[in-house]
Amino acid sequence: METSSNVNPERLLTQARTLRWEVGANIHEQLVEALYTDAARIADRAVVRPDKPSRFDLDRTLDRLVTSRIWGFPIMLLLFTLVFWLTITGANVPSGWLATLLLDTVYPLLKSGAAMIGIPWWLDGLVLDGMYLATAWVVSVMLPPMAIFFPLFTLLEDFGYLPRLAFNLDHIFKRAGGHGKQALSMMMGFGCNAAGVIATRIIDSPRERLIAIITNNFALCNGRWPTQILIATIFLGGLAPAYLAGLVSALSVVAITLLGVLFTFVVSWGLSRTVLKGEASTFSLELPPYRPPRILQTIYTSIIDRTLYVLWRAVVFALPAGAVIWLSANLQVGGVSIAEHVVSFLDPIGILLGLNGVILVAYIVAIPANEIVIPTVLMLTVLTSGLSGVGQGAGVMFELESSASTLAIFQAGGWSLLTAVNLMLFSLIHNPCSTTIYTIYKETGSLKWTTISTFLPVVMGVVVTFFVAQVWRLFGG
């Protein structure tokens, strides 16, 4: 590596070493101090502060309030409840419109169009009754709540609330043996677990990063919010008088969300005391200034980035899933459709867990995307409970103008309040979607930790739902 005769690395490094000894040990401190002094001097000359600092500092007052020991958590609960309540009550009407449009108007048109051209029955069934209806369902059920929920959540984020939330949760994470920044990756997980797993890169210690990765799945993601919101609206909201229904539904989603946070703490605590032992490291978290949210831009970007992204993902997975479900409902082995075979095989296990075979099948079908759990459940329920009058044959999706008609289908499928509660629980605690699993593998590069992250939640989900089912049956009959 001969570049020029002047270059003599050894001489330079030796001289550096000698001078280092001469100056003493605290060179680094001296350097940092000089930097600070210079920065302070320059800043001082350039900035003119207001003569009298205004007596009322909005930012500081807000910070005192939202990070206060007494008010911090109640404010968090209030904000989340408000967001879910707005989502649930606001989504009902547009969902109905979309369902009317896509299922009552477009679907019959497509059917009669297909009949006019005279395409074979199986193609008509596969494409229209399978793929189209599954997709139409996903769009009408998921689009309205997402279009309300994501902008609201993004506004909270933009405003600067989430770092305060992380600040509030920091000491709990530390006590659980995790890193305080885990609160931030958890917040990202509320959008998408794959994104949350990537966000754990902000944690330097591999031990704490693994804890954050494994527990990220307990943050409800985009694909699971619609399931939670829908089931809560139909079953739990239905228990309350009409004027309280929205509030009750919102509170039950908040409860599930908080349960997820609780599981995050408990599992972090367990991991840091068993397989991932170690001390929690400290860090400084800067609370960014509050920024007045820019409402229109936020709505625009959150609809483009989140709502349409998630919807697209759901549609991409709903198309083949619709085809598979239709096929499995119409291909028969020994006089019984494949779907019925699988469902009746899984039914005993499902019932033991307070769920049913249909739900378990749906969770297998939905491994690529949690978004299609509910559509799959509905299609299979209609099929296996032999409902007539909804749709026109086995595995055909049906019209859903209101949550009341959805409830009727669930009830025909033998659902009880327990089924609903356990579905919500299982939706919270089960394996991550395949994208997240792949991301975990990419981030950790370890088959072992990927396997643990995948199966730990499934096992926990089975245990929790089993336990709840037994206790429920013991006391509730």
Add this chain to the structure above:
Amino acid sequence: MSEDILPVKSQGCEGCPAHHAANLLKLGVDMQDWDYVVALAGNPNTGKSTVFNALTGLRQHTGNWPGKTVTRAEGGFEYADDRFKLVDLPGTYSLLSTTLDEEIARDFILFGQPDVTVVVADATRLERNLNLALQVMEITERAVLCLNLMDEAERHKLEVDHRRLARDLGIPVVPTSARYGRGLDELVETIHQVASGQVRPKPRRIQTLPPELEHSVRKLEQEVRMQYPDLPNTRWVALRLLDGDERIREAILRGELGDLSSGDPENRVNRDLAVEVA
């Protein structure tokens, strides 16, 4: 953007000393269609990603929390017939390489030798932000301070004299409110001026070192300058050596520093820099 740029253009750039295509290529920056590389540095949460999005026309959502940019983002823009590649570095408070983020940012500015390094600073927290700016200015002369969040400063009734700041720092200072798109035209114009050499910043270097340290730094700097006469940041290298920076020691032993000094991209050593976060 049209894709009709012919290879002829890149040929003209090879002889240009400001162009460090080879090294940038090693850092993972594809330099085929670009005339200049602009690095975006700054403390976390100063709106760096917002500036990045505004300049590149990307409309991704930017979160209001620190540590959002975990991977290096790249994008481009065109101005006055020149194509600029914009590299968004992870947000850091310092470049003294105690964390992976700081090392990524530092290595990029030092070894990538971007044509311009824009330091995005929070106007409401100027003192702490200047800390990073001063460190960047030790490494590269081609620095521009983007004084962002001026809207916030106004809200807090702070007056920031950006002309005085520019005089004191010796580099161009552009006040902006990236969230509202204010000041970005001036920023792009300034980036272009510095990249094309129309404006040559004369950054202020750290002045308040204790006398003994200052003396040692000067002595060592003489040696550095003798060995690497074309290195733009001899004083900084001397400082880092005195501070016992392993990465710089390594760079000297491996000859990387000589390559930076020689100015000829063809001579540069092959070396993989861990730029993407593992």
